[in-house]
Amino acid sequence: MDGGISGQLALIIDPNVSFAQLPKWMRTAKALVQTRPSQAVRDIQQALFSILPPGASKPFLGRQSEQAEFAEALATNKPSLFVITGLEGIGRRTYLERSCLDSLGLHLGPFFLVDDTHAIEDVFLNLLEETADIGSRIGSRFTIPCARCKRPTQGSIRSVAHSLS
Amino acid sequence: MLEDLGEYKEIFVGLIDEFLAADEDHYLAFIHRRKPALRHLPHEWAVLSQPIPPLSLNDTKLLLGQLFRRDGIATTATVVDEIAPIIGGYPPAALYTATYSKAYGVNCMILDKSILADFKSRNFSRFLADLRLSDPEWIVLQYLSSEGAVPLAAVGVALGSGSDTTVPIVRSLIDRSLVLVFNENYALSPPIREAVERAKGRLSAKDYNRIADGLTKLFWAQDDVAPSLQVIDATLHAVARSDNPSLDKYADLVRPSTIHRLAIECYHHKQWESALEYAKRVEAMDPRRREAWAIHFKALVQLERWPEAESVLQSIEAKRDRIAYYLKGFMLRRHNKHGDACRAFESALRTGDKANAVYRDYADSLYRLGNFEKAAAMVRVVLNRDPENIFILDLQARVYLDCGDDNNAEDVIRLLDRYDLAKRFVHHRKAALLSQRGLWDLALIEADAACKTGLSPFEAFAQRANILIENGRLEEAKSAIDEMEKTFRSKKGIRYGLSCKLLLREGRWRESRTVWDKIEDKDTRVHRSILLRIYAAMAQDSSLSLTQRADAQRHADQLQNELKDFKDTGLVLRP
Numbered sequence: 001m002d003g004g005i006s007g008q009l010a011l012i013i014d015p016n017v018s019f020a021q022l023p024k025w026m027r028t029a030k031a032l033v034q035t036r037p038s039q040a041v042r043d044i045q046q047a048l049f050s051i052l053p054p055g056a057s058k059p060f061l062g063r064q065s066e067q068a069e070f071a072e073a074l075a076t077n078k079p080s081l082f083v084i085t086g087l088e089g090i091g092r093r094t095y096l097e098r099s100c101l102d103s104l105g106l107h108l109g110p111f112f113l114v115d116d117t118h119a120i121e122d123v124f125l126n127l128l129e130e131t132a133d134i135g136s137r138i139g140s141r142f143t144i145p146c147a148r149c150k151r152p153t154q155g156s157i158r159s160v161a162h163s164l165s
Numbered sequence: 166m167l168e169d170l171g172e173y174k175e176i177f178v179g180l181i182d183e184f185l186a187a188d189e190d191h192y193l194a195f196i197h198r199r200k201p202a203l204r205h206l207p208h209e210w211a212v213l214s215q216p217i218p219p220l221s222l223n224d225t226k227l228l229l230g231q232l233f234r235r236d237g238i239a240t241t242a243t244v245v246d247e248i249a250p251i252i253g254g255y256p257p258a259a260l261y262t263a264t265y266s267k268a269y270g271v272n273c274m275i276l277d278k279s280i281l282a283d284f285k286s287r288n289f290s291r292f293l294a295d296l297r298l299s300d301p302e303w304i305v306l307q308y309l310s311s312e313g314a315v316p317l318a319a320v321g322v323a324l325g326s327g328s329d330t331t332v333p334i335v336r337s338l339i340d341r342s343l344v345l346v347f348n349e350n351y352a353l354s355p356p357i358r359e360a361v362e363r364a365k366g367r368l369s370a371k372d373y374n375r376i377a378d379g380l381t382k383l384f385w386a387q388d389d390v391a392p393s394l395q396v397i398d399a400t401l402h403a404v405a406r407s408d409n410p411s412l413d414k415y416a417d418l419v420r421p422s423t424i425h426r427l428a429i430e431c432y433h434h435k436q437w438e439s440a441l442e443y444a445k446r447v448e449a450m451d452p453r454r455r456e457a458w459a460i461h462f463k464a465l466v467q468l469e470r471w472p473e474a475e476s477v478l479q480s481i482e483a484k485r486d487r488i489a490y491y492l493k494g495f496m497l498r499r500h501n502k503h504g505d506a507c508r509a510f511e512s513a514l515r516t517g518d519k520a521n522a523v524y525r526d527y528a529d530s531l532y533r534l535g536n537f538e539k540a541a542a543m544v545r546v547v548l549n550r551d552p553e554n555i556f557i558l559d560l561q562a563r564v565y566l567d568c569g570d571d572n573n574a575e576d577v578i579r580l581l582d583r584y585d586l587a588k589r590f591v592h593h594r595k596a597a598l599l600s601q602r603g604l605w606d607l608a609l610i611e612a613d614a615a616c617k618t619g620l621s622p623f624e625a626f627a628q629r630a631n632i633l634i635e636n637g638r639l640e641e642a643k644s645a646i647d648e649m650e651k652t653f654r655s656k657k658g659i660r661y662g663l664s665c666k667l668l669l670r671e672g673r674w675r676e677s678r679t680v681w682d683k684i685e686d687k688d689t690r691v692h693r694s695i696l697l698r699i700y701a702a703m704a705q706d707s708s709l710s711l712t713q714r715a716d717a718q719r720h721a722d723q724l725q726n727e728l729k730d731f732k733d734t735g736l737v738l739r740p
Contacts, residue, residue, distance in 0.1 A: 037349075038349070041349045059228055059231045059232065059235075061220065061224045061227050061228045061231070062220050062221055062223075062224030062227075062228075063217070066215055066217065069215065070213065070215065073213045074213075077210055077211065077213070078211070079210075079211050079212055079213035080184075080185060080191065080192050080193065080211055081181060081184065081185060081192075081193050081194070081195070081208075081211060081212045081213070082192065082193070082194040082195070082212075082213050082214075082215070083194075083195050083197065083200075083201060083203065083212060083213070083214040083215070084194060084195070084196045084197070084215055084217060085196075085197045085198065085199065085200040085201075085214070085215070085216050085217065086198070086216055086217035086218065087198065087219075087255070088198060088355035088356065089255065089256065089257040089354065089355055089356050090217050090218075090219060090255065090256065091217060091220075091256050092196045092217050093196060095217055096194055096196065100192070104192070106192070108194075111194075111347075113313060113314070113347075113352075114166055115313075116456060117422045117425040117426045117429065117456075118422045119176075119421060119422060119451060119453075119454070120176045120177065120180065121420065121421075121422075122420065122422045123180075125394060125420070126394060129393060129394050
């Protein structure tokens, strides 16, 4: 670690492992317990973006009036559902990303695409995959109601997919 | 997520309601193309709705300046001032302007602003063609154009390469803003997706055999560990597109949305039987999906299974869904009952069903009824929404050609030349235009090119035979007609029409009349016009008695009178 590496990010994916159990060389790193794969990816991306040189990230221009409206609405109505509309490619997600960061101090969380073929079950499955931890891909870690019989169903993503099919 | 009138579907209203009632420090965001109606939401006050408009001119200039600097392109404020207004505040247009300028120089772009106009109207086919992508880069784009978002390893499987080869290719596509990264997955940027499909089509079943095998080996090694949803979808999709589309092995993972997507794809690829099977499976899994009803019905119509189609239509009508009007028109159009079809399409539009398909099929029926003006108006509605849709551009070219408006036809064919990268229609229509102008040698060159694309419809082959007849190359014309008989057995009408014309040119009106008698649809103007020529030939035949010749002349005059309202362009070939 003497070769000039200026920062490290350690992700602890097993909740039974404590910071003290990390190898000595890793204890100087920023360490996060993160058992959700998608969130872990976002943590890595955010860490990488934070060390990008100025100007290397996506350009973001204009939208001052929309951002002002966003901030004002947060201060007055305290909305918790944002509905952003516009042409594909016009910069809707970039705008939301920037507004949430500037006004709420939040990075965008999990997101997924919903097209004409998707139903509510697909949204739940995507949410489940985003929020389920690494172990759930193997073991039985969560319970959701079966779409057919409405009884609680336990199991992995494979069995949940079955209950929805 | 939205109903036809823009309201959230009930189940999503429930989800939103539950979320908003929770009063926690959590936020939910929906990003839509269309502004949803929010009035009916129980907690409307807790919703912030914001439209994101195109960038202002000044912001566009700043964005262009930044992008040019980022890509190391030397430019001046004057150049930026000249380009910015054409971009229309659409950020991808600015992005692709910088990419294009990097490849060809900014001066090249200034001299030919048509590419900028393409960007402004969100047309990216020519841009892709001009980028001169490598074969592996095209494979990645073709694969991603059929997928949602897939992990890098799946892209590697599609490419048949390891990560050391895949990563530089994907990175180069990301650098050119063609591929986007969604979390840990890769997808095509929305404006590019359709352009790729239009340019190169999709991967073959053989490619999907390889991809299905590769994904199964890579991600499905452990029985008790399911891969991510993206990999599940990519695998099921690859299996379904392969030569052995059995999903039994993955039965416990099949979701209605996966099958629904396959039904849509098969329908678009004219695999009617498969589309029908998938649509039926979707309906069995989730009877609420009205789009699946439509595919079910349309596949039956395409298969000409009329009683079943009518029964499905009745069940849709019983549900009082407005889609029934369009579907009824769709079936009537296939029955060549274009007047009735037009009435059904008008009803669909009156109920607020303003889908492109309604306008497109309505335009086609109007065209076939000879109502060119109204057909052109309907075509314009679709083109305003989807300016590089080659199917609708082709229809527009047909409309102009048939109403004798050569100048407008030429303009539309020029657009086809730009967007029809696979040359599915453009050579065929150029041949038609040149035929109309009597330039038979040039028309034959285009007709030959049309037949060689492997994508052209029957009409392209028929047109080539017609040009050969007009050009006096009768032996070649005969071979072309014989060849058509082998390849397009069901298209008897036009083939008989061409044979009649050929026999007339050979001076054999008797044989021509025998063939004409076999034509089923004798009332079309093309076939009436051929009959006129047969009578005209009879009237000139000195081997006939004077009474027979006078009788033939009388018939010819009668037909001439009947056809005088039509513009006779030799043999008008309608698809």
